Amino acid sequence: MNTPSSTDLRRLLDLVYDLDGDAESHLARMGAIVGSDMTSLSTVDHVEQRLVAAHSVPDESNLSRVSSFHRVFTLHPGFTAFRAGTLHRGRPAAWSDVNTLRQLRRNPLYVDFFAPRGTHDQLLCVVRLNRREGHLLAFNRSRRGWTGRDRAVVELMSAHLGRAQARRAETTRLRRALTRREALDAAADRLAALTPREREVVGELGRGASDRDIARSLGVRERTVHKHLEQAYRKLGVNSRTQAAALLHG
Template identity: 45%
Template sequence: MPAEATKKDLRDILELVGVLHADTVGGEMPTPVLARLAAMVGCDSASYCRVDHASRRLLATVVEPASTDLSESAAFAAVLGQHPAFVAHRERRLPTGSSVALTDLVDLRTLRSLPIYADFYRPRQTHDQLLNIVTVGRHQGTLLVFNRSRRGFSGRARELLDLVSPLVCQAIVHRERLTRLTCALRDAQRHASASERAAGRLSGLTPREREVVARLVDGIGDREIARALGISPRTVNKHLEQIYRKLGLQSRAAVVAMMRGAQPVPESAAEHHAPATAGVTRIAAQRRS
């Protein structure tokens, strides 16, 4: 156990990590977690920041309290690149997972001369910051930043943040993965609904359009469809435009997915072509009944 962190500190950290994994609604960093971290570290305000360290831009922020958020200020964005952390990162003086104070990175005289401090931090009584890089990639990174109205941070504050950092990193990866899976599920549900609606509109296709659909399911291209039906590729394209419009679908792949979900796969190659056309008619008849 770290020298200054207590058992209660460790229990609080584990509880916060549990909230991070359980809360899937609050974006990358839930505000209540950030507020509790600020209280543990002993700071006035806290930020979770995703930055492009190549262009020195803020990409996303969560700030607690929200009244201290500067991310929407164009003037602040213009001077953000002056922050000593960007210089320290380029010079490899800002390792991942290790806490560092703003006053560790630059001497007081230099800090006071920086517009970002004189115009933004000092008027808001931010005289020091404790920073920790949670994740870092080639162009982007995420940081936890804690603002304080007095200079200096205790060993306990630094130790707590160093303990939290890798756990927050794991939680962020978990939340990002869950977000991707949720989006994929929503997309699948949306496509399934579109396919179901399209299957109900099959009866609106002309006999020739049904023949084109049947060949689409066979997986052949426009020229092959044209040769099979004795029409020109241009006519095939016109039929496809009408099919997409009538079924409310956007692509050949969507029509094929709808048909394969709506009818059984033929059991033999000999049955492959004729039943495909018949299948369109059969499904349309079933929808009418």
């Protein structure tokens, strides 16, 4: 079979409805649809050629927790495919596409980590890619070879997952922007409650001046500066010059 069946499409549709960018919680379902022994979602720094993070199902198959795995990670066939230009975003590629079994058996990464765990082929798909990092889905099997149906399912899955992750990233960015905007608005309201002299003293504080420096700059006694700061701290709802300065600079 070289195309997804109606059952495949129904299961994919159910998965898409549930996706919110949190792919880790759906890895088991993805693996079941594709038909893999192990499924993972990894973040790879392709500039420094290192594994940044990985989530796997089953969890005990997560090789990112093995320090020696990282030392030979650049031998991963995925890097061979990426450098050869055969691993593109949204287009699945398998070990068996770029390596013969003989080549794999000469690869220390395969010999030491994958073969002992019964993995003899892997289907990879780049979900998202930027100048620094790639997010990859990987499906492991104990036998070599993937059908056209397998690849089509992974391609559809990857497209929807990429969009879900992009939406989630944008939502996170907007929430952070809103939180910062609200904090700045609240800070502006509190700063507006200061008297002109208190704002002047806090302004000097924000430039890193000491109480003595502030007194000298404003032509007042240091004790007067202390009183202005006490009043300013109360109005701003802070307890220290560091907090006041942070509030001033947003």
